[in-house]
Each structure stands twice: as C-alpha cells, then as structure tokens.
Amino acid sequence: MTVRVGHIRFLNCYPLYYGLEHCGVLAEGREVDGPDRWGIELVPGVPTQLNRWLVEGRIDIGLVSSIAYARRHRRLLLSRNVSISSLGAVDSIQLVTRKPLTRIASVALTQQSATSVALLKTLLKLRFRQEVSYHDLEGPVSEALEQYDAVLLIGDQGLEALYFPEPHTICHDLGELWQEWTGLPMVYAVSAARKDFALTNGPELLAVEHELAGCVDYARHHLDEVVESAVDLYRFDRPALSRYFALLRYDFTEEYQRGLRRFYELAHEAGELDEAPELHFIDEVAAP
Numbered sequence: 001m002t003v004r005v006g007h008i009r010f011l012n013c014y015p016l017y018y019g020l021e022h023c024g025v026l027a028e029g030r031e032v033d034g035p036d037r038w039g040i041e042l043v044p045g046v047p048t049q050l051n052r053w054l055v056e057g058r059i060d061i062g063l064v065s066s067i068a069y070a071r072r073h074r075r076l077l078l079s080r081n082v083s084i085s086s087l088g089a090v091d092s093i094q095l096v097t098r099k100p101l102t103r104i105a106s107v108a109l110t111q112q113s114a115t116s117v118a119l120l121k122t123l124l125k126l127r128f129r130q131e132v133s134y135h136d137l138e139g140p141v142s143e144a145l146e147q148y149d150a151v152l153l154i155g156d157q158g159l160e161a162l163y164f165p166e167p168h169t170i171c172h173d174l175g176e177l178w179q180e181w182t183g184l185p186m187v188y189a190v191s192a193a194r195k196d197f198a199l200t201n202g203p204e205l206l207a208v209e210h211e212l213a214g215c216v217d218y219a220r221h222h223l224d225e226v227v228e229s230a231v232d233l234y235r236f237d238r239p240a241l242s243r244y245f246a247l248l249r250y251d252f253t254e255e256y257q258r259g260l261r262r263f264y265e266l267a268h269e270a271g272e273l274d275e276a277p278e279l280h281f282i283d284e285v286a287a288p
Helices: 011-022 047-056 066-071 115-127 141-147 155-163 174-182 195-200 202-221 223-230 238-247 254-269
Strands: 003-008 040-045 061-065 076-086 093-097 106-109 133-136 150-154 170-173 186-194
Touching: 003 011, 003 047, 003 202, 011 040, 011 076, 011 155, 011 202, 011 223, 011 238, 040 047, 047 061, 047 066, 047 186, 061 066, 061 076, 061 202, 066 076, 066 115, 066 186, 066 254, 076 195, 076 202, 076 254, 093 115, 093 141, 093 155, 093 174, 106 115, 106 141, 115 150, 115 174, 115 186, 115 254, 141 150, 150 155, 155 170, 155 238, 170 174, 174 186, 174 254, 186 195, 186 202, 186 254, 195 202, 202 223, 223 238
Parallel strands: 003 040, 003 061, 106 133, 106 150
Antiparallel strands: 061 186, 076 186, 093 150, 093 170
C-alpha cells in the first residue's frame, strides 16, 4: 500500500526532504508528490492545509501544526521520532513591527500557520498583558504595517523579514520570546497520524515512522551537504542557511515533549485551547 505523508512546503522541512532523497526513501527522479518505491507518497502543503487534510483523510501521517494535534487529540496520535522545534530563536517565525511590544494593539496574522498564531496570542495575552485585535494578513507586508501595528510572518516569509528587513522595522522571534519566558523549547510542528489509520495499518505506519526517523538522522549528520544543496534553491546565502538549520531540531526528545505540554497548558490558560491534552503516540496503538 501507499502511505500518504504530508510535507510542509517551507525551507524548515528541506533537511527532512533531503534526507528522504538520500536515504533512498524517494525513488530517484520522482516528483515530490509522486509515489515512490517504499510505498510513501509525499503530499506537500502549508501547515494549515496539512492540518485539515490529515483530519479529512487526504493524508495518513505528516507534519502538522502542534496546536492542531491539541485540537484534535482524540483522533490523532504522535510520532516519537519527528518534530520541528527549537530552543530559543527559530528565525522563521517573526512578529514584525515598528513599535515596542508593549504598544502593539493590532496584528495582521499569516493564514499559513496555526501554532504560530496561537503562540503569539498566548505570549501577548499572558506574558505581555496586551489587549490586541487580530486581522488576516492581506497584501504586502509594507502595506499591512501602515494599517496595523505588527505583522506575524512564518516560514520563508519570516526568514525574509529577518534577513531582508523592511525599513525601520523590528523583528521579534517568537521562539526566543517563548524560551525567555518559560526556559523551555518550543515545538512548532509534530508528526501525527489518524488513530483509525494506525489501528488498521499498524505495520505500514510503523515502517514509515522508522524511515522518517532515519531521514532525520541522516540530515542531522550531513548539514553541510544540506546547506550546499539548499543554497542553489533559495535566496539565502550559506551563512544564513547554516545558522537557520542549526537552530532547528527535528527529533522529539523528552525535553521537547515537556516544552509542548507547557505550551498546551499556557495556550489553554490564554483561551486558545479548550483543554491541555496529554500526548499519545502511534506505537501505543499500532501493532507491528
């Protein structure tokens, strides 16, 4: 059978995709979203799309917003092996403003990420005690900054805001703001599967988990290769790419699980979650 794996269309996932290619998981010469010889089909999308597709059954497992797991935790299970996380700065999630944080009253929000939006609202409400109105980001960032006090950008847009800033703007890294506040890492995306799929396709799902974990390890040990490959595809130079990939973590250790639990607790306190769920994993349900 073919297991459909959701894949985030941002630079932060490039090391994982590089690992997939070079570990032999993807057949050479195949398209990104084409079936490969291992029975894996990569389905690319932005985080908010993948969140929806997992619940709808259009993908079987994949990287989704960590807040999406919390909101659908009765239907989803987590991989123990894969996440997108950081301890401190992440570079690609930026609140861009021309005002101090304590004077922000309105924010235009990216529509591509659920976790970053929930994290920002939690930070502004609980850490900075700000009452803020939120709006969808439409049009260029420069125009949004004329209308609103700040703009939340993620992914490649967030990196561009930091590395190629608009005049007179300040970038606040949400990963850094979180770590300063809690002392914990922040988990932005998790690898999750539907519980019903795990119950009926346990061996296949566990095999996919194993392959993805191997790809994470490969990328971690070949970061120089990843940078050399990415520099030909993205507008960022080698030092920027090296810094960015070094900031990211792709495993999901106990420390990062503690950070995720704390995020859920504070997001619940801020009104972003109905409850702070426990973490439940694929290998608790899927039979080998």
